[in-house]
Amino acid sequence: MALFIACGESSSPVHIQILRFLYQTFDSIKLNVARIFSNSRTCSDDDNLPCTLNDIMSYVGDQCRSKTRHWFSNKDSDNEGNPQAVFNALDLILKENLDRLKTMRDTGPVRCTLETDYRRHVAVIRDLCLGGKIGTALWLRRKMIQKGTVPDVLTHNYLVNELCKIGDLEKADHVIREMSEMRPSPNCATYNAFITGYCRVNELDKALHLFSTMANNGIRPNRVTHNILVHALCKKGLLGDAVKFLGEVLADDDGKATSDVITSTILMDSYFKNGDKFQALALWNDMFQKNIQTDIVAYNVLINGFCLNGDISSAFAYFCQMLKRGFLPDVITYNTLLNCLCKQGKLDEASHFYGVLSKTGVAPDQISYKTIIQGLCIHGDIVKAREFLLSMLEKSVVPEPHIWNVIIDGYGRCGDLSNAFSIRDLMLSFGVSSNVFTFNALILAETRGASCNLGHIHLALQLYDEMLRRGITPDIITYTELIKGHCARGNMKEAEEVFAKIQTLGLAIDHIPFRILKKRYRRMKESDKARDIHQKWLLRNK
C-alpha cells in the first residue's frame, strides 16, 4: 500500500519491477532488523546506544540502495525512473517498518533456532564493522553476551580491527581485556590488529611493548606481526632498527628464517627512500635467489625507487620486464611512471604514456589526472591541462578539489584572472566547495596583478574577507600573499599589520614573510627597518 502511494499512481513497467524487487529484498532486511530488536528488550547502558537506531536504519538503507543500484544497472530499458524518488520511497517504507518492528519487539520475539540466530547476529556484527557502525556492532556484541552466546574470535577481530582503524585504542584494549579474561581468547590476528592500531597513531613503543607481551600470553607472533613492525620502523626512518629487529626475531625462529615478498618489499622501499639503491637491488636479487615469488607491488616499489633516483630508463626497463614476466601493471604503476615523466618535464611523453594507459584498460584515477594536470600547469601548458579537466567532466568524473585548485593556480600564475575565476565558478557549479588553497590561488592571482598593475590589492582583500565569511581559515600562505601584495603597493603599514597578525596567531612561520619585508625596505632605502626585520628573524631562530 505505502509503496503505491510513494511511487505515485503510475503503474509503468519500471514501477512494477521496483515493487517486485522491494518485496524480494525486504524480507531478508526485515529479518535482520527483527533479530536485532528481538534482543533489545532491556535497555543498554552502552554510551553508543543513542545512535543505534539511526545506525541500523542507515545500515539497512545502504543495503537497499546498493541492491537497487545493482538492479538498475542490470536494466537498460525502462530506466528513466527517478532513482532518488525510489530511494525516498524506500526510506519511507523502512521507517514505517521499523516502527512496526518496534511494536513487534514488545509483543514477542521472532522465533528462530539458536544456531541461525547466532550466525545471523555474527554476520550483522561483521557487516556493521565493515560499514563503520562500530557503536552498533559493540552493542549487538553485548546483547549476544548477555543472552549467553559469545561471538567467536573472528567476529571479535572485526571489532578490534574497526576500533583500531578509527583510533579508539582504549576501547580496543577494553575488548581485548574482556577476551583475555573470559572468551574467546585473543589470537595472533587480534594482536596484529591492535599493534597496527598503535603504529597508525605513531605509538611505536607501545606497539613494540605489545609485541613483547605476546609470548607471555601464549601467542606466537607471525610473519604479519613482523611486517607490521618492520614497516612502522621504516616509516619512522629507523631502517637500521628494522633490519636489526628482523634479524633478532628470525634468529629466534630456529633458523627457519623464511623471508617473504612483503618483508622484502618494505625493506626495498625503505632502502630506495634512503637513497641506497644498491642495498635495494641486492634485496631484489636476493628474492630471486631464494625463489620468492615477486608480485606487482614489489615491481611498483622497484619502479618507484628508480624514479626517485631520477633513473627513468631503469624504471622503464623494469616496467618492460614485468610485462614480459606476465605481471599486468596497475594504476599505481602507471601513476608512478607518469609522475616521473612529469617531474622531469617530459610532458609530451607523459601525455603519450597517458594515452597508452587508457588504451590498455587501466582506468586512470584522480591521482593520474592530478599528476598530469599538475605537470602541464607547472610547465605552462594550461590549455592542455584544462582539456584534461574537461575530459574528466565528460566522463562524469568530478575532480577532487586539488585538481581544480591546480588549474585555478595555473591560470592565476600566468595572469589570466578571468579564466581563474571562471574555473572556480565551474568548480562550484559541480558542487565542489572552495577551500583555503582555492582562495590562496585566487589571492595570488590578484596580488600578482597588483604588482604590475597597481591598484588591485583591494580585490585580494575582498577575497580574504569572503574567505572569512565562508568560515575558511586563512593559513600562512594566505598571510604571506597579503604581505606581498601590500609591499608591492608600498603599503608598509598594512604589510606590518599582517606580519604582526601572523605572530599573534602563532602560525608556523617560515623565512618568506621576513624576506619579503626586508627586501622591500632595502629597496626603499629604509635600512633601519630592514635591519629591524632581520633582528626579528634572528630572534625567532634562537
Place this chain on the structure above:
DNA sequence: CTAGGGTTAG
C-alpha cells in the same frame, strides 16, 4: 574484508 607492503602533496 580477521591482521602486513607500493603512486599525489600549493
